[in-house]
Amino acid sequence: MCRLALKTANEPFSPYTVLTAMEAMKEGYDGSGLGILLRGMEFEDFKYNPKFPILSGIAHSEKSWHRLDDFMENRGYDLKYDHKFAMRRDLIEAKDRYRYFVRAYRMPDRFSNSTQDEKDEELMLTRLALRKDGEKHGDLTVYSFWPDVTVIKEVGWPLQVGDTLCLHDGQIKSRVCMAQGRQNTNYGINLYACHPFFLQGIATMTNGENTAFVPIRDWLLGKAFPGYMGYQSDSEVFAHILHYTLKMLKLPLQAYKHIITPLSPSELSLHPQGEFLMGLRSVCRRLIIDGPNTVIGTLPDETCLLVMDQKKMRPATVGGRPGEWAIASEMCGVDAMIPDRDPSFDFQPMREHTILVPPDRKELTIWSQYDPYPLPQAA
């Protein structure tokens, strides 16, 4: 089963911290993939302006590298920064890794008067166009194109990948880092199948199998939203459901848990907003997940999120102290990331809980599905 680790701190830290947590949880995965998502970027050699979208991925050949350059230039993007990893290529198996790229761009001038939604769409469409180009030629992989976010995915063991990219050298840091060590389950080994999954600033990663994958995927594909695609992993739908909840339905974050694991009709009959939530359950019925899963996510404002599936067969732990919090699928993962915390304040959410680490990172927020729902719709 996959292992998950997330750390969020006021002070930017090296992603290597999270990789050591992955190492502590090594029994649980098979080295078939590592994914890292960094949010709240800081580069040693560049004063990064968090407005600039960052494109991250892998150019597998020089040809694709040039194609990428041309494409971005033609689309009007102005390259502001191109991070170059100090590479130790001898440490990984894959040979077709011409360049891991993390590049910050200035958006084309034509978007200066655009709404946020228009800009968000442009960033997504640009990423999807590059991904399509890469799939067509088989030589370019693009993970994210979004301000303040970098995604790295590679086949291999976490420390091996970290050492390959010399992530310990402090060149690249972030305030939030989430990582997954993959246990390949039912689907092929594919770079896009590594978690975290990312769509328009929203990212999630998951352990366990999503047995309701096919009906959920079918429903999301029916929405005909360009970003609802891929699905090399059954867990990608968790990110897309979160995206659908927040961006399409424009519901508050509390709704996510009510959508993926709604309370049962008998529980809802006792809930103060049971009627509304029962309706929500019906209309989003095809998005009900059927774990066992732990879902860990991050949002553009650096909020971090942890929820369980209804069966709660994959308990995760959150721990830390004001200013610094860690979430991991195993307790030893939290120990590795924040060893000097008071573990008696650690929390393992139950089936009804949504755990939030708000952007101020002062204290955890624990929401229960049994709590009153905070929306005008429900009134």
Next chain:
Amino acid sequence: MVSVRPVSVTPSSLTYSDIPWIVEHREDRCTLCGHCTSVCPKNAIYLAHRRQRMPKLDILNKNRSNDYRTFVGIRQRTTMANACIGCAMCAMVCPNEAITPVPNTNEHRSLFFHNQKGEPRKRGGRRNAGGPTLLDRILFDRISMLTDPALDAGRHEFNVTTTLGRVLAPEEFLNRTLNGGWIPPTREIFPFVIGSMSFGALSPNMWLGLLQGVAYCNEVLGIPVVMCTGEGGCPPWVLRSRYLKYLILQIASGYFGWDEIIRAIPEMQCDPAAIEIKYGQGAKPGDGGLLMWFKVSKMIARLRGVPEGVDLPSPPVHQTLYSIEESVMKMMQTLSMAFNHKVPVYPKISASTSSKSVLNNLVRNPYAGGLVIDGIDGGTGAAYNVSMDATGHPIASNVRECYLDLIAQGKQNEIPIFAAGGIGKNGNVAQNGMALIMLGASGVHIGKYVMQAAAGCLGNEKNRCNVCNVGICPKGITSQNPKLYRRLDADLVAERVGDIFMSIQTEMKKIMAPLGRSQSLPIGMSDALGINDKDAAERLQIKYVC
């Protein structure tokens, strides 16, 4: 010229070996109690005196002669009107196991004589297509073996209900919730619905036994089962009772019983579960309901608002001045309005190649609360044999096609499709139903299975019994004759209904648990299905396994 007839035979003369069922009688066990002849619904057997030669040989006197003895035996009638139907009631009542019908494996010459007096064969029951159905052959093969162990069907919590009624798109739901728009009514029901069998087609004891069982499932067992009335109305006291909420009221082209229903609306204590508008039936597509005069008793006549003892054939289509599309739309709107827009209204159609167009029509109709598609293997109380045998469309590919069509439009959550026709016809009711659910149905309707399992209907796929249409049901299930239906104890029917649904629920969990599903009914989880038939796999878009 007058033909010379050395023996008394006519073109329609048959002997007992020409009849589909041959009655075997053992004189050595028979006590001449007469139970068998009195219970036989077809009057197919009678007590007869026969003479037997007893050779007499006196060896010493070298005399040979004969003695004769007279004995009494059961003899089988060979006229079509009295041909044995294999119901085996004789065997059931015989205290000494002296009599039983056995299927005639010879060619049935009787098949050519069903059209006596120019009237083609009519019968009730089933299609008589034996052997495993396609649904029986579907396997649930996606069992988690690697990262996530299967669930425990006995200990985990399972949500196995389904939604009946129109479901809005999430965006529209939120919009209407905020702005006070109409949210179409829905019901959370058990996905196995007792399909439409009318008060009239069924005897009062059967119908009320079912309702009693359904109420027990809901109120004691916590299984939200609903049943459909069929086209025959509903007893007035039920309409005014709190049990109405477990009933789907059907309106069909004969509109039987709707005077009573409309009159009862102001006095209803609760809303019915739903309204089903019957446009077609799988067993006899393109044909209306048929209640033959034998069954139109005083009570049925009163309930349906018709004279006693007349045939009640419903027209094949609803009487309308409009095109059928408009008619569907207007009926749904009207019925929705009649119940204050608080009751889901949906149509039931026969499975056919035109099912998809009906479905697409419904997608654009905001009052459509779902669609029931009834396949060729569905049962009926009365129909022409040719309709039952040869008209219609199997359910599996029809439902799958419709579901895939909804997926392509992103509407699969909005219009629930319910499948009917042959579910559980070989006893595998939960397996058949779950296979259809994973192919895309939101639930299934079961009729014949309930008759067999709850009341011991004697019909089988070998043309056994099948006399539901003429009111002589030997078990009292489909008869309006009090002498017959008193044989059926409504309390025991209700008890069996409880048994059936408890066991279906357990089997559903046993199917869902290995697939790792417990939180919602696995509608459209086609990745869990496999079949050892390449063509069927391709057609249904599931895995071919061998």
